[in-house]
Amino acid sequence: MYSLPAISNIAQTIQLAIAPVFLLAGVGAFLNVLTGRLSRVVDRARWLEERHAVAEGEERRRLVTELRRLDRRMTLSSISIWLCVACAIAVCVLVALLFITQLVNLPYRVAVAASFVIAMALLIAGLIAFLLEIRIARKSFRIREELLIQDYEEAARPNGAPHI
Template sequence: MHLPAISNIAQTIQLAIAPVFLLAGIGAFLNVLTGRLARIVDRSRLLADLHGATTGDEHDRHVEELRLIDRRIALVNAAISFNVASAIAICLLVALLFVTQLAGLAYRVAVALSFILAMALLVTGLVLFLIEINLAIRGLRVREELLERDRAGKRR
């Protein structure tokens, strides 16, 4: 078996640097997503504890927020899954760069498809994250009765 020249391996390492930086960015983004998921789960536990202790309009607000939280959990979980899949595709891309170099295989199409797949998965994860953020913002609207003014014209 003929081993590639050092210069070819060095070139492959240079080609692998950009995907590795992308991998680091995805790792940081996964950290953000898992932090959001933890906060959402904490809020759901608090509301679950309050669920049985409330009645009337307050109880209905808790149920509505729990439904919203359930959807947010699903969105963040899906975003995490797509970003992990993207990271895996990038790892496979880096491995593919080296395997094809060592084996002397034509790799342009396979590498390009791996990169396109990784980007599609990443974009999907980012879009899901954006949807979750918009859902969270809609759920954080301040209730009108809390914004009412008292008799002196000051907000309560």
Template sequence: MPYSPEVMTIANAIQLSLSPVFMLAGIGALLNVLAGRLARVVDRARALEALHSGASGSEHERHVWELRLLDRRMAIVNRSLFLAVSSAVMTCAVVALLFVAVLLKLHIGQFVAIAFILAMLLLIASLISFMVEVRISLRAIVVRAELLR
């Protein structure tokens, strides 16, 4: 008779994979926020590009300054998205490794732990990158002194 794992073995594997699956849900929410921020930055850049050609003097300089800032923000959000997706892929690998280990009775706990640690490090890097982008975005919304008079 071919090997068939017990129901309790499968139930244990499912229990073990619950934490990484919740982490995937959180990463999905983060990806949604990052994609929204990227879309808003791109929209603002397109609007400024349209105004850029007709501007001159200090207004032109302000447009160039903001376009450079938006370009930097796009790069940072893209990096954050890449890191978050990489974290999600590693988290999926953790879940797959857990099931493979349980079903095949492999002792690969070290590999599972390393994959989970890597997923967490990638998520941390993504969150730090997101925090940097938020800080940079605050520079663009400073009200100019000439408008406050």
């Protein structure tokens, strides 16, 4: 006859499942950040595409360069999103395995451990893709030094001497 696990065993399983659920919440928040960044990149690319149609010469070349960078950023963001979604799925599998192994009393410890390792590997890969996307974003936007100086004359005065 099949017997159900004791309440204490189920409670212990729920306690074990809490950590992966917190991980799942963190991955969900990270996915929100990633989709927000991707949305902003797409909006910028659409705006540049409209300007590209009427641009000529040097302006057109600058727009093409920026569109190429945005395309690369969209690719990296999409890869990062895909990897983090796969991580979330692996965490869900992990939680399900924790409960299945407890309820059916099966020795799937290796499967549980493998699910956790896979989830972490996917999260690491997603974070690396995100880091690469941020690096491209940072390289593509630099504020020109002359815009950071309030007044060229003020910058040339020694020790901030007042202007007379």
